[in-house]
Amino acid sequence: MKNFNVAVVGATGFVGRQMIKILEEREFPVKKIFLFASENSAGELIKFKDIPCEVQTLNKNSFQNIDFALFSAGTAVSKEYAPLAVKNESIVIDNSNAFRMDPNVPLIVPEVNPEDLDKHQGIIANPNCSTIQLVVALKPIKDEVDIKRIIVSTYQSVSGTGKKAEDELSEQSQQVLAHKKISRDVYPHQIGFNIIPHIDDFESNGYTKEEMKMVHETKKIFKDNNLNITATAARVPVFIGHSESVYIETKKFVTIHKIRDIYLKTQGIKLVDDIMHNKYPMAIMSETYDDVMIGRIRKDLAEPNGINMWIVANNLRKGAALNAVQIAEILKNR
Amino acid sequence: MKNFNVAVVGATGFVGRQMIKILEEREFPVKKIFLFASENSAGELIKFKDIPCEVQTLNKNSFQNIDFALFSAGTAVSKEYAPLAVKNESIVIDNSNAFRMDPNVPLIVPEVNPEDLDKHQGIIANPNCSTIQLVVALKPIKDEVDIKRIIVSTYQSVSGTGKKAEDELSEQSQQVLAHKKISRDVYPHQIGFNIIPHIDDFESNGYTKEEMKMVHETKKIFKDNNLNITATAARVPVFIGHSESVYIETKKFVTIHKIRDIYLKTQGIKLVDDIMHNKYPMAIMSETYDDVMIGRIRKDLAEPNGINMWIVANNLRKGAALNAVQIAEILKNR
Numbered sequence: 149m150k151n152f153n154v155a156v157v158g159a160t161g162f163v164g165r166q167m168i169k170i171l172e173e174r175e176f177p178v179k180k181i182f183l184f185a186s187e188n189s190a191g192e193l194i195k196f197k198d199i200p201c202e203v204q205t206l207n208k209n210s211f212q213n214i215d216f217a218l219f220s221a222g223t224a225v226s227k228e229y230a231p232l233a234v235k236n237e238s239i240v241i242d243n244s245n246a247f248r249m250d251p252n253v254p255l256i257v258p259e260v261n262p263e264d265l266d267k268h269q270g271i272i273a274n275p276n277c278s279t280i281q282l283v284v285a286l287k288p289i290k291d292e293v294d295i296k297r298i299i300v301s302t303y304q305s306v307s308g309t310g311k312k313a314e315d316e317l318s319e320q321s322q323q324v325l326a327h328k329k330i331s332r333d334v335y336p337h338q339i340g341f342n343i344i345p346h347i348d349d350f351e352s353n354g355y356t357k358e359e360m361k362m363v364h365e366t367k368k369i370f371k372d373n374n375l376n377i378t379a380t381a382a383r384v385p386v387f388i389g390h391s392e393s394v395y396i397e398t399k400k401f402v403t404i405h406k407i408r409d410i411y412l413k414t415q416g417i418k419l420v421d422d423i424m425h426n427k428y429p430m431a432i433m434s435e436t437y438d439d440v441m442i443g444r445i446r447k448d449l450a451e452p453n454g455i456n457m458w459i460v461a462n463n464l465r466k467g468a469a470l471n472a473v474q475i476a477e478i479l480k481n482r
Numbered sequence: 483m484k485n486f487n488v489a490v491v492g493a494t495g496f497v498g499r500q501m502i503k504i505l506e507e508r509e510f511p512v513k514k515i516f517l518f519a520s521e522n523s524a525g526e527l528i529k530f531k532d533i534p535c536e537v538q539t540l541n542k543n544s545f546q547n548i549d550f551a552l553f554s555a556g557t558a559v560s561k562e563y564a565p566l567a568v569k570n571e572s573i574v575i576d577n578s579n580a581f582r583m584d585p586n587v588p589l590i591v592p593e594v595n596p597e598d599l600d601k602h603q604g605i606i607a608n609p610n611c612s613t614i615q616l617v618v619a620l621k622p623i624k625d626e627v628d629i630k631r632i633i634v635s636t637y638q639s640v641s642g643t644g645k646k647a648e649d650e651l652s653e654q655s656q657q658v659l660a661h662k663k664i665s666r667d668v669y670p671h672q673i674g675f676n677i678i679p680h681i682d683d684f685e686s687n688g689y690t691k692e693e694m695k696m697v698h699e700t701k702k703i704f705k706d707n708n709l710n711i712t713a714t715a716a717r718v719p720v721f722i723g724h725s726e727s728v729y730i731e732t733k734k735f736v737t738i739h740k741i742r743d744i745y746l747k748t749q750g751i752k753l754v755d756d757i758m759h760n761k762y763p764m765a766i767m768s769e770t771y772d773d774v775m776i777g778r779i780r781k782d783l784a785e786p787n788g789i790n791m792w793i794v795a796n797n798l799r800k801g802a803a804l805n806a807v808q809i810a811e812i813l814k815n816r
Binding site: 299384395 | 758
């Protein structure tokens with residue numbers, strides 16, 4: 149069995165650290181691991197399989213002899229360095245927004261559209277966290293009866309923003325509980341014990357970039373430009389795990405019973421839907437389960453093809469690092 | 483000007499205390515105030531206009547010479563005592579679920595359907611908190627272009643559950659921050675730094691009672707049984723203020739510009755919709771504003787009659803106590 153040189157770009161970030169952990173957990177055949185970050189983090193030691201590995205400053209020459217380069221260091225870094233990596237014959241799996249909507253770059257969720265990997269030209273894009281869990285949950289229904297429209301409201305944790313946001317939620321929570329003045333740095337408003345209906349920048353159409361990512365990426369992954377999808381993205385005072393309240397209208401009629409049946413057989417999905425015993429997916433469960441959790445599945449009482457459901461996943465793992473490693477797992481066998 | 487004897491039943495609860503405060507703030511013409519609660523709270527002193535008033539145990543004879551009885555002590559208490567109050571010629575304004583769907587009891591939001599008060603037979607029902615802010619926000623649009631369907635996801639604070647829930651959120655937040663074991667009493671799961679997609683009991687159709695209240699009450703208040711409305715209600719780790727992500731489809735086309743124009747002229751509504759300056763309604767703002775706050779108003783990019791918006795209100799005040807006092811204000815002039 150072949151082993152591969154793997155680079156993690158953005159190794160000290162929340163997603164980068166998960167990438168390293170997941171490469172270990174899933175026993176990805178790593179020959180040597182290379183950890184890159186900005187100058188600030190250079191010299192830091194991160195263990196991979198119990199061996200401390202020094203974080204290096206990313207530069208033009210970082211990609212010599214790298215088979216897989218997993219990027220999660222933001223859009224600017226990806227735009228500058230991913231093409232360099234490809235020139236060095238690395239395969240780039242990019243978790244940033246840099247190439248997701250590029251028609252020459254496949255946007256991949258392994259459970260949903262692995263076939264699109266065939267056309268890659270060196271860069272493969274990892275979708276946005278809130279898109280990944282949505283398409284994993286809806287793909288089996290789309291295959292069965294097709295989907296006409298999607299209306300989604302998100303409840304997104306702060307870990308998607310990174311370590312500073314996690315610290316801000318901790319600090320503000322303590323400040324509120326102690327009746328002290330709130331300090332604020334990361335978000336435009338207090339996130340402790342509050343809901344902020346604003347993630348990423350606003351576009352001129354009134355939607356945020358986060359909301360439009362869900363719209364554009366879902367259409368691209370499902371290869372369905374006629375899909376009617378609209379989103380509202382909100383930040384909630386939760387450390388980890390994104391929850392989504394999802395309404396869909398299917399093209400053909402399907403029973404809830406049938407949907408459950410399909411979910412029970414689908415890899416990557418965990419059905420958590422036993423309301424008699426108060427069981428439904430929750431953000432805190434996403435620290436334990438890697439699968440996309442689905443529950444509260446019920447018919448719209450007025451629209452026979454309307455279905456409500458509640459979808460939760462770990463935004464750092466399935467929503468980012470795990471999805472990227474799963475893509476590498478498919479490619480390593482080619 | 484006539485003055486009235488006013489009773490507050492459930493005077494020591496979150497909503498009861500707000501009722502007393504709002505009667506003061508709005509200078510309701512109170513001759514004498516009578517505060518009732520369960521035996522546990524009897525003897526407690528609560529100030530009304532700086533005069534301490536003793537809380538009494540509720541009993542059969544509590545309603546002699548009471549003009550207005552504001553109930554917020556749960557469904558069982560309302561069922562037992564509201565008819566007794568009516569027999570004593572009190573007018574009951576009931577914040578519980580006991581009579582809301584009774585065809586002989588008007589379900590009133592003063593900004594929306596004050597005309598329904600004409601038919602009251604002694605009891606007037608106050609709608610559920612999540613319904614009140616929804617119908618206040620949607621009434622002006624319904625009047626202008628009518629509404630075909632509503633899809634709502636809620637982000638509801640713990641104050642709706644009461645003091646114990648507030649304490650539980652505080653305690654669990656501290657426990658999580660200190661990496662201690664979670665203690666749990668009020669909710670079926672941890673609410674600190676988590677989202678629970680479950681409010682009130684489940685019905686056999688898979689929806690919670692909270693979700694079905696929004697469906698039934700909205701139809702009754704709007705007198706529109708054909709309204710297609712579906713809801714998902716979630717509890718969030720927020721102390722006060724309910725947020726709602728609302729999607730509507732209007733019967734006729736209307737521009738966002740027109741909707742804003744209407745909202746600017748509508749009493750009881752505060753338009754907070756200036757995304758260029760990061761202004762939108764948030765739960766923490768509901769401690770400052772009594773109006774229902776509306777923002778993030780934008781068209782569904784695929785459905786010309788589809789509109790998304792974000793609605794926030796103080797669930798204890800406009801969502802309960804304020805609405806009840808506003809009802810009394812209309813009736814006192816009759």
